Amino acid sequence: MEFNQEPVIFVVEDNLMYQSLIAKELESVSRNIHFYTNGEACLDELDKAPSVIVMDYNLDGKLNGLDTLQQVRTTHPDVYVILFSSQKGLNTKEVFLRYGSFDFLEKNSLSLRTLHQMVDGVISARS
């Protein structure tokens, strides 16, 4: 990563409205946010070296969030992945242990602010 460059954040989210909400919420953290509606596109661009990936569970395309996460891990074990989803019945513990997510955040009307704090925390801890 070049010196003084804004941190790279990936947002993988198929709902365009939610993309916008996340974008707005994170715009003060970084201006280097990339959006994807499916996991395949996100995997294609991992060479941009994201510090954080905000990942929904339901995605357009063949891969869901966990599939994508699993593939991210094979090449990028250190990227901080926040699973941000309203998907019911996800076993958070399993997500942590088996898929290597660093955080899980349930999507609801209050959690955008939490997401902001989480991402902000990760970025400042890693810089």
Next chain:
Amino acid sequence: MNLPQELVEHRSFYEEILNMIPAEIIVADTQYRYLFVNPTAVPDAHLREWMIGKTNEEFCRYAGRPDRTARARRQVFGKVLRTKEMIEWGEEGRDENGNFQHYLQKVYPVLNANGDVQWVIIYGVTITERKEFEEKLRRSEKRYRDLFNYSQALICTHDMSGRLLAINPEICRVLGYAEGELVSKRIQDFIPAEHQSKFREEYLDAIRTSSVAVSGVFCVLNKKNERIYLLYKNYRVEEPGGEPYVIGFSQDITERIYMEQELRYAKKVTDEAAQAKESFLAHMSHEIRTPMNGIMGMASLMAKTNLDDQQRYYLKLIQEAAGSLLVIVNDILDLEKIVAGKLQLEKIDFKLVEKITTSIQSFIHKAEEKDLGLIFQNAIPATMVVKGDPYRLSQVLSNLLSNALKFTNRGNVTILTSIIEQNEQWAVVEIVIRDTGIGISEDRIRSIFEPFVQADPTISRKYGGTGLGLTICKNMIEMQNGELLVRSEEGKGSVFTIHIPYQLSMEAMQDNETNQDIDYKSLGHKKVLVAEDVELNQYLARHILESWDFEVTIVSNGREALEQLQAESFDCILMDVQMPEMDGLAATAHIRQLADPIKAHIPIIALTANALKGDSERYLAAGMNDYLSKPFDEPRLFRVISRNLTEPAPTPAASLHETASKTLSEKNIPLKNHISMLPVNKLYDLSMVQSVSGGDEGFIKKMVALFIETVPQNLDELVKAVQTENWDQVGKTAHKLKSTVDSMGIKSIRQEIRTVEANAKAKTQVEEIPVLVDKIGSVIHECIGQLQAEIMQ
């Protein structure tokens, strides 16, 4: 006796010793004739001298002792001669001072070389003191023994290994064992296996070391192998020179223990039953709500079809019945949420007085029906904006008002509002609801806030209701840090008082409706048709509208309105909903089907006494453009009419609007008339978007545009997936829509979209999905309409 000098000296030496010994010493020959008597035995020297050579009998006679004493002495004496062994015996008698004394006498035979008795020595001591002490001891021992024997307590002693040394009869009685079956057995032998280690650790080990009493409960088996519980308090006793042992006292508490166990069990059973009942109710309610939504959804769809008056009337009854069932179900779910601590309160800005007024307005009709006065005296500034949960406030008010009207048969229901405390940030609001109804008796008033309790069990038969309303109200008020108080007098009425502290909102709400100076003539000359059957309202409408230079035509039912419109042109219709012959809804349906497109699209404003949220949606769904709840005042009437008369001017400037309308027209959305509908009752809530935006208006616009742009497509996908019964796809699309619906705050289908997602994913009850999707579709399209109207402004 003639003795040598040496011997005489010896003799006097020994005599002197014998004389000085504080014990009685008497020597007698084998005939019991006295040979020697020392002064302790007989202090009188003359008597002593006299005694020498006399027999026992002679002395007794002389000294006045009873014959039996002489005989008894002789008998002992004889026995000593015979057995040649020492005999010890006690004698009682008075001393020289006349005091009663006990003597212990030892009678020794002194044998000669041949083994024959030569002399007899009688040696005696006074043992009066010892005798008395022994007597005392005996008595006190008896007392203790009695205590031990007759005690209701179980008393025992045992050694340090638990071996029983002594037990009292009560122990035998309680345990059913004979004394011999217990003594020298170990206590452990009577303790059930599972209590053995506890006994060892908590008792035996403790009693060995503890310097104080050890207490607790033993469980022991009686002879019938039944469990007996003993509450004990035992002490270790240590005596010098003896092994330490333990004295134990205990009490049989078996009955108490069993009673406790039974009570505990009974309580557990009751608790479980209560819990099961609650969760059953909540579960049932939840199960009922989904099909109820189906019924209501279908009913509202049916209301849009062509129905005759009778069908429409029946449908109305169905909708009312379903509506009230839903209220009960929601009550139960609310209560369950409250009990489980799951109820979440909103914290949004709202106009307090407006909210209270709306809540009250929906009861005007009900009050009119029962011919009751509904009086609202407000002392809170109308402009006050507070932060809090307006829905819960209105739920509580509706509940209290509905109760007040339900239980009042004549007189008034009065609502008094005021601020009782205020600083810069907070205001404590008081809302008093006073009725002149049946009241609540003193003994019942305490329990009316309990769930499922009504003031009188007969009430539920007479008045209906679940008895949950007040519980919910109280809980909701208390969750907002307020209080709900009640005062009542049977037969005279009740007063419910709410106190809620509200945080004052710093930002005044933007409000384009509170223009103080309205130019009522700004609309010019318009022709208005008023369909209204109540004369007072007819008069009021005519009076107001004519003062605006309007031309007013009045009819008194829907059929006349239809005829009048066909005969003549109007700019707008004010239509009462409830009218004889043909009601407002039916008339609207007919008007919308008129051949003349201008007449068919005339703005129709519903006049309604019933401003329940669902009702307004129903009017709008029936094709009316807007609604106004009665009684109306001039500014509100003006605002409603003006916004419906103002032609939506083409706005080429707003590219946003163009995109939106293009999407709409392309998708050929049903319920077209909703597009022109103004956000009377906003179906969406942008507060989440607004809070994220941080005041960025452009962002909000972008979000709205995105919604209008993307949602119809999602909806189409959803409908297609439902049609092809591709439930996986339905679940996926519903999931996607869910986030959208949530972020736009479209609360009325919040649950529906979740039900669709859950049912589709689990492939259960999929038959409900089409109805729900239908409802979701129409609400979202209404939302789009409202949002577009908002953008145009």
